[in-house]
């Protein structure tokens with residue numbers, strides 16, 4: 001499902017559950033999260049475990065992504081929100097997340113969770129309208 005940018009932010013297109021190449025997503029992830037290039041099979045992973053995912057493309061290039069992991073019921077969880085460095089602070093990630101929220105709602109989910117580093121409080125609480133809540137985390141490895 002494709003949706004053209006309607007807010008005058010270039011030719012960025014949002015796509016829900018559309019195809020991507022593992023290579024382009026691995027490259028975007030490495031650039032955004034500052035690690036070496038991996039060879040992960042994202043396509044198999046999201047098709048098996050996710051409610052969906054949003055790709056943002058500009059002139060065909062993958063420039064943004066967010067993964068909506070799912071418990072198979074009413075809970076979904078946002079992972080790997082990312083926008084290529086050169087396009088940041090233009091509202092693209094907020095639109096990516098809004099698209100994920102819309103589809104999670106339409107799919108019957110009741111709760112969308114996220115966690116993040118402290119410097120992204122304004123992004124998730126203000127720009128994306130998540131409510132602060134108590135949450136917990138155990139590092140397993």
Ligand SMILES: CC(C)(COP(=O)(O)OP(=O)(O)OC[C@H]1O[C@@H](n2cnc3c(N)ncnc32)[C@H](O)[C@@H]1OP(=O)(O)O)[C@@H](O)C(=O)NCCC(=O)NCCS
Nearest residue numbers: 032081082083088089090091092093094116119122123127
């Ligand atoms: C986090 C990320 C997705 C934000 O993308 P973006 O397109 O720049 O975000 P937006 O333009 O939609 O931001 C909207 C607002 O959120 C806040 N915000 C966004 N990024 C922020 C940052 N790095 N630090 C502080 N506030 C931030 C700002 O209030 C911003 O509005 P402003 O630009 O008018 O000040 C992007 O910086 C990224 O890919 N980072 C690397 C990967 C990462 O850490 N992802 C988060 C995983 S939890």
